[in-house]
Amino acid sequence: MTPHILVVEDEAALVELLRYNLEEEGFRVSAAADGEAALAAVAEDKPDLIVLDLMLPLISGLEICRQLRRRPETRGLPIIMLTARGEESDRIRGLDSGADDYVTKPFSPSELVARVRAVLRRARPALAQDSLGYGELVMDLAKRRVTREGRAIHLSPTEFRLLQYFMEHPGRVFSREQLLDAVWGLDAEVEPRTVDAHIRRLRKALNDGGKADLIRTERAAGYALDSKPY
Amino acid sequence: MTPHILVVEDEAALVELLRYNLEEEGFRVSAAADGEAALAAVAEDKPDLIVLDLMLPLISGLEICRQLRRRPETRGLPIIMLTARGEESDRIRGLDSGADDYVTKPFSPSELVARVRAVLRRARPALAQDSLGYGELVMDLAKRRVTREGRAIHLSPTEFRLLQYFMEHPGRVFSREQLLDAVWGLDAEVEPRTVDAHIRRLRKALNDGGKADLIRTERAAGYALDSKPY
DNA sequence: TCCGACTGTCATAAAACTGTCACGGAACCG
DNA sequence: CGGTTCCGTGACAGTTTTATGACAGTCGGA
Known part of the structure; x- marks a missing residue:
């Protein structure tokens, strides 16, 4: 950001x-x-x-x-x-x-x-260095780049914003509607289920190579960026 | 609704x-x-x-x-x-x-x-209480996660609501009917005995690993979140 | 204009979760 | 002690929710 x-x-x-x-x-x-x-x-x-x-x-x-x-x-x-x-x-x-x-x-x-x-x-390291981190995940906002364990990950614009939102609130569960508000915008007219598709693409990109899933699905509640599911 | x-x-x-x-x-x-x-x-x-x-x-x-x-x-x-x-x-x-x-x-x-x-x-954990505790049990509403002695516990949606209700009124005994009203909703058409099944699942999840039971059964009265008597 | 990347939606498959039951055992009562 | 009542369990089928793969429309460059 x-x-x-x-x-x-x-x-x-x-x-x-x-x-x-x-x-x-x-x-x-x-x-x-x-x-x-x-x-x-x-x-x-x-x-x-x-x-x-x-x-x-x-x-x-x-x-x-x-x-x-x-x-x-x-x-x-x-x-x-x-x-x-x-x-x-x-x-x-x-x-x-x-x-x-x-x-x-x-x-x-x-x-x-x-x-x-x-x-x-000094005041907002996250902003100044323009990067967010979560475990082995690093998001460089300025370069608009994401790496996991140092390996670059390609994300589409929507996937990027979605992951950014998760990384700004690590661990928190968001409903599809909340994610639509935050990532797509208040006036977006999109099916809530569409979020699923992007979550899937995001997961695929992040976990490429058989790594552990970083996104937790909370049934009837939403999704969260979270390393250990249980 | x-x-x-x-x-x-x-x-x-x-x-x-x-x-x-x-x-x-x-x-x-x-x-x-x-x-x-x-x-x-x-x-x-x-x-x-x-x-x-x-x-x-x-x-x-x-x-x-x-x-x-x-x-x-x-x-x-x-x-x-x-x-x-x-x-x-x-x-x-x-x-x-x-x-x-x-x-x-x-x-x-x-x-x-x-x-x-x-x-x-929007969830409002900032103002609403966002975490509940009972002994070694901690429930984080924003992250939608429960831990016991630091170890994460997976709960289904109903189990989660049930435990949340108990944690909001620790020690208090609730009849099956009261629990149905509070957790399932006033208009739920469910057998009272169904509560038993969820209590069992909740116990199983919470006590996984042979820990002490946290739910007390009060015969002919109901259940409560409580350590065992004596 | 063609092409590739990206999006939003569906239909369908796969999981996870629920509500019930029947049975057996435990607790309570006289 | 029986007889009752109540609770704990395991099994199970039905339902709900999520994951997946496919597909068509868009958009912005080459």
Whole structure:
């Protein structure tokens, strides 16, 4: 899953600069022009990291930072603060209020990207290294590749998303309907039984070579990524 | 068993719109116009999901949400919050207070219906208790798995529900009829003695390997999850 | 346009699970 | 002690659910 970055900045030109550079680096980018919009955006689609300008209309960056830190579900959300040169005291307060890093304007795009990566790596290793693991299974999100015991496994797009969802919730049982919601989307009009077919293809791909089955079927309940059936 | 949706909304026109669309989709719909009526309705006939307007007379949606979350019997009740656009901070507070999803007015009926479906399907181990324990027995609802002394035990769907019921009321004795009502459902047409068969299978699965029996038979009364007397 | 990869559906086979029964043994009663 | 009542078992057939193989339609490149 590509990391999602929210840029909170009122200067449109800067937003576009950041968007361009971050997207170039494989991040998904959304933007908000002021504090209210930022909080709304966070509630709507929680990003993996926020780039936050200190000087903002309506609500200051500091205040947003504090509000995000207060709420349990956003407490761990990494924040990189943008400060103007000379706002040293502000900078300190920024770190004080819970930002993970700060960048002083003017900055080079590559510097920001590097810091974004660094902070992400620190905060969300799974996202930064773009990989998920379950036992001998490794999924590299960036390269979109899956290996088992080091051996590459080819998966179709749907199989990949399905496995990714399982790997994000290892061991948990999901009904066909839940999987349809999560993997196919809320508005998909597909027979629940179709999930069976993809489970079968996924199993076949994963277990190729007579390896142990990694997917547990729970009768009348659904499927789970699970090494030992019983 | 058609799911029962409670719509809490003071605007009559909107209530009718929702009622029409939800009933069209096969849901049973009841409505309450304010917070007090909502809480009364929940107490009277617990719905499977609540669509809750944030702005309500008397008691706000937020407050209702909190109150429902406080009570054990309604803690796991799914709630979809309706917020007006621009009530962004309220929206955030809504999620904060424990809503499962929110929809911003104006919304399309089909969007709401899709979200209702999705939320209903989504397991909610985060709020509902997701694991039960009795001695060395552990039941993980999300993973749908039972272990005894760490060793996984495979149970059929009925055995699982039966054990779950016992684990929710440890030590208590239930008659066959009570178990049929609770585990098979009120409208099940099954011989009471059938319970015996499942008790036997459950015992066999749990005690596999010569472990002590965890189910006590109370002659002429029923069964209980309990270590043997003496 | 042709081809290969990928999807969604079916029909059918294969498992897993259920509900009942009959029988035998255990518990309880006087 | 009998006589009853109640529970534990093993077997079994019917049902439900899942696995499988096949197939046609789509889509996006070569």
